Amino acid sequence: MVKTAARKKVASPSFSLERLSRKELSALARAGGGSLYYRSADGKFVLFQGDSIRILEEIKRRGIQPNLVFADPPYHLSNGGISCQSGKMVSVDKGKWDTSNGPEEDHEFVLRWLGASLSVLEENGAIWISGTHHIIFSVGFALQKLGAKILNTVVWEKLAPPPHLACRYYTHSHEFVLWARKTEKSKHVFHYAFEKEQNGGKQQKDVWPPRNGVGDEQSFPNHWRIGAPKKAEKILGKHPTQKPIELLDRIIRCSTNPGDLVLDPFCGSGTTGIAAVPNGCNFIGIDLDEQFLKLTKSRYAALMENMKDSLY
Numbered sequence: 001m002v003k004t005a006a007r008k009k010v011a012s013p014s015f016s017l018e019r020l021s022r023k024e025l026s027a028l029a030r031a032g033g034g035s036l037y038y039r040s041a042d043g044k045f046v047l048f049q050g051d052s053i054r055i056l057e058e059i060k061r062r063g064i065q066p067n068l069v070f071a072d073p074p075y076h077l078s079n080g081g082i083s084c085q086s087g088k089m090v091s092v093d094k095g096k097w098d099t100s101n102g103p104e105e106d107h108e109f110v111l112r113w114l115g116a117s118l119s120v121l122e123e124n125g126a127i128w129i130s131g132t133h134h135i136i137f138s139v140g141f142a143l144q145k146l147g148a149k150i151l152n153t154v155v156w157e158k159l160a161p162p163p164h165l166a167c168r169y170y171t172h173s174h175e176f177v178l179w180a181r182k183t184e185k186s187k188h189v190f191h192y193a194f195e196k197e198q199n200g201g202k203q204q205k206d207v208w209p210p211r212n213g214v215g216d217e218q219s220f221p222n223h224w225r226i227g228a229p230k231k232a233e234k235i236l237g238k239h240p241t242q243k244p245i246e247l248l249d250r251i252i253r254c255s256t257n258p259g260d261l262v263l264d265p266f267c268g269s270g271t272t273g274i275a276a277v278p279n280g281c282n283f284i285g286i287d288l289d290e291q292f293l294k295l296t297k298s299r300y301a302a303l304m305e306n307m308k309d310s311l312y
Contacts (some may be wrong), residue, residue, distance in 0.1 A: 014259045015065050015122070018043030032058035034286075035181040036292045042160035044229055044282040045273060045300055046291050050284040052265035056116035059263075063124035066284065067189070067260035070251060070272045073113060081097040101135075107138045114142050115153070117265055118182055124180045126188040128251050130243065131155070148180040148292045151188065156247060157225045168222065175248075179255070189255050224250075233271070237295040242268060248275035256281050270296025273301055 020028075025046060026036040031074055034050015050057050098107055127148070129139050143150055154177040160172040163283060181188040195204045229244045236270060248271050252262060258280030264272040267285030276283045279298070287293050 014257065014282075017046060017064070017261055017284065020046075020064075028058050029055065031061075032056075036288070038289045038297050039299070042237050045277065045295060046284045047267065047270075048284070048286045049290060049293055050286065050288065051115045052288075053060070053113055055200060055286050056113075056120055056265060060116075060120045064120065064284075065125070065261070066120055067125050068252070068256050068262045068265035068281075069115060069117045069121060069125070069127040069130045070248065070262065071127065072131065072241060072264075072266050072268065073110070073114070073135065073139075074266070075241070077310075083170060085195055101139075107151070108144070110135070110138045110142045111145070111218060114139065115146055116149055117263075118146055120263070121182045123182065124187045124189070126151070126179065126186070126255055129178045130175055130257070131178075132175055134185055136178065143178065143180050147183055149182075149184045149186065151181060152190065152206045153177045153178055154224055157207070159225060160228075177251070186222055189257060189260075189291065191254050195254050216275075226250075228247065229271075232280050236298045238269060243271050245271055245275050248272050252279045252281060267296055268292055270299050274299050277303060278307065 004054065020043065022036065022039050025039055025048075029036045029048050029050060032048075032050055032055035034048050034055050036046070037049040038045070039048040040046070043239055046057060103107075103164065114127075114129075121127065127137075128177050140150065140153075156175045156177050158173055158175070161171055162165050164171045198204075224246055229238070229242050233245055234242065252272075252275050256262060256276075256279065260281045262272060262276040263284045263286075264270075264280045267273070267287040270285055273283040273285050283292075285296060287296075
């Protein structure tokens with residue numbers, strides 16, 4: 001289970017998701033061409049099935065304002081390529097949803113979902129977006145066009161990346177994670193003092209390998225060197241682009257307050273929600289695929305059981 005971060009609250013308004021009834025949430029989803037897939041008993045964990053852009057438009061219309069959005073959008077890299085997994089050649093194709101329609105159409109899609117995501121954020125809200133080189137430069141340009149302020153380009157170094165089979169260029173061993181606030185003047189949440197304390201009294205960096213190759217990982221306990229999701233995170237099922245809880249835990253703990261609302265427009269296996277709950281946040285997830293919404297619901301149920309057991 002993710003350890004809850006002891007953060008000092010930074011002022012920011014939080015929307016009370018739990019005050020919305022199942023009937024109200026269902027009506028919202030229908031108006032956006034989707035459906036309410038799940039609402040937890042306490043109303044703090046909500047899943048919608050449908051097109052994220054249309055549902056985000058309804059979320060905005062009804063005045064629901066997340067404090068933080070995390071988006072892991074399609075990278076558009078399912079182009080018939082190959083990779084290496086467990087010593088075997090495998091296809092990189094994830095599904096039809098991840099295929100490219102060319103740079104112009106791909107960028108137009110980025111502008112649409114990103115614009116919808118930024119529009120629902122509260123005035124001082126922030127957004128994190130993960131991506132490889134296939135999509136991240138389009139995202140960065142779109143953030144600037146839409147009036148957001150890019151705060152950091154974090155380099156997430158992956159442990160044990162698959163080798164490059166063609167041996168024609170370097171092994172792909174990282175992803176970028178862009179952090180931006182809604183506008184130039186927004187006053188985003190950042191738990192600077194907490195992050196500095198976690199790093200032995202030194203400022204955190206956006207990429208932090210061991211200095212000059214000296215020291216092991218225990219010497220640098222909080223850098224952005226994070227492995228793939230652990231086996232325990234996939235015990236109930238998995239998503240082809242699933243992110244590790246450790247990555248989302250770090251993002252949420254540094255840029256939210258307890259009670260904040262976190263939204264993920266490409267929910268997948270629900271890792272964002274699974275990291276948000278132990279950090280005291282409420283969650284809205286949106287996905288088209290019922291298979292992965294079912295997985296998210298199962299992971300949430302298992303998380304709540306684990307959290308309940310830890311109280312005794």
